[in-house]
Amino acid sequence: MGVFKRGDVWWIDFTTPNGRRVRESSGTHDQQQAQELHDRLKVRCWEEQRLGVKPDRSWKEAAVRWLKETSHKRMHERDIEKLRWLDFFLGNLMLSQVTRGEIDRIGERKARDSSASNANRYLALIRSILRRARDDWEWVNHIPKVRLYREAKRRVRWITRDEAGRLLEALPRHLRDMATFSLACGLRQRNVSLLHWDQVDLVRRVAWIHPDEAKAGKAIAVPLNQDALSVLRGRLGIREVFVFTYRGKPNKVCCTKRWKDALATAGIDDFRWHDLRHTWASWHVQSGTSLQELMELGGWSSYEMVMRYAHLAADHLRVAACRIDGTFPSQSPLRLVA
Numbered sequence: 001m002g003v004f005k006r007g008d009v010w011w012i013d014f015t016t017p018n019g020r021r022v023r024e025s026s027g028t029h030d031q032q033q034a035q036e037l038h039d040r041l042k043v044r045c046w047e048e049q050r051l052g053v054k055p056d057r058s059w060k061e062a063a064v065r066w067l068k069e070t071s072h073k074r075m076h077e078r079d080i081e082k083l084r085w086l087d088f089f090l091g092n093l094m095l096s097q098v099t100r101g102e103i104d105r106i107g108e109r110k111a112r113d114s115s116a117s118n119a120n121r122y123l124a125l126i127r128s129i130l131r132r133a134r135d136d137w138e139w140v141n142h143i144p145k146v147r148l149y150r151e152a153k154r155r156v157r158w159i160t161r162d163e164a165g166r167l168l169e170a171l172p173r174h175l176r177d178m179a180t181f182s183l184a185c186g187l188r189q190r191n192v193s194l195l196h197w198d199q200v201d202l203v204r205r206v207a208w209i210h211p212d213e214a215k216a217g218k219a220i221a222v223p224l225n226q227d228a229l230s231v232l233r234g235r236l237g238i239r240e241v242f243v244f245t246y247r248g249k250p251n252k253v254c255c256t257k258r259w260k261d262a263l264a265t266a267g268i269d270d271f272r273w274h275d276l277r278h279t280w281a282s283w284h285v286q287s288g289t290s291l292q293e294l295m296e297l298g299g300w301s302s303y304e305m306v307m308r309y310a311h312l313a314a315d316h317l318r319v320a321a322c323r324i325d326g327t328f329p330s331q332s333p334l335r336l337v338a
Contacts, residue, residue, distance in 0.1 A: 003034045010034030016045040057139045059090040066129045082125050100144035116149035156308055157275045158282035170262035174246040177231050184228035186280035186298050189273050193252050195243045216301035285312045
C-alpha cells in the first residue's frame, strides 16, 4: 500500500521479503517525509533479510538492554546514574556513530570536571556496552578502542590512634558510632551504612556481609572485637531495621559538612571516609597481623590488594632481617674495595 493517512498522520504499510507485514505510524503530517521513511525502512528490511546486512542500532537501545541484563549488579544504580550523564553525549547516536573521537571527548570532559580515575569509570562502562553489543548481541562487527587514563597510585593514608581519638570526639553521635565501628572492623562505608540487625549475632560476636553486598562478590565474615561490640550494644536502644541510622533512615552519606568540620577540629588533612579502612588495615599490619589474615578479615579478592600495606610491617620483619647478624666480625669495620 505504501503510505496512507489516518487522521492527520501518515502511516507506513509494506510487506518484507520474508512475508512479515509492517504497519506503523510515520509520526509526521508530511506525506513526502512519510514516503521517504517508508522507502528507507523497506530498503533496510531488504538488506537485512536478503543481503545479511546488520541493522544499525542506537546507543539508547544498547544502554537499555545492558541495564536489563545487568540489573543484578551491585553497582546497578550507579550505572544508571552514569548512563544518564552519558545520554547528553550519546543519546542521539547510532552505535556506528560512537567513534573513538567521540569517546575521547567524553573522557576528556569527565576528567576535566572530576578526575582521571572517575573518567575511567565512565569509559569502562562505554567499553563494556560496546563489547557486549559486538560479542554477545552481534549488533556490530567492529567497535572503537576505548583508551583509559593512567591513574596515579595513591599513597596509603592512615591516621594514628591519637588522631583517631580526636576525630571521634569531634564527630556527632551517629557518625562517631559508624566511624568507630569502621575502625574496629575495617568494613567499607556502604557495608556499614546498610548493615541490618539480622546480619549481627552479638552472642557469637560475629557479623556478616552477604555476597551481593560485598565488592568482591563473596560473603564476608566479620569477627567483632570489643570495640565493635561496644558500639553495637550502645545502639540497641535505638534499634531499627538498620544498625546505623540518622533520624530513622540509614546514613548513606558520611562525607558531610559535619565530617569535614570534625576533621578540621581534629587537625587532620587529606582524609576521606574510606581512609578509615586504610587506617584499620595499617593498624593491623603494624600490630603483627599477617597479610594473609588481613586479606580474609578485609574481604579482599586478591593478595595483591593487601600488598600495599606490606611496607608498614617493618617491625614484624626485623626478626628475619637479624638472622644474618654476626656474619662479619664486629671489631673489624667493613672495607669497601673498589
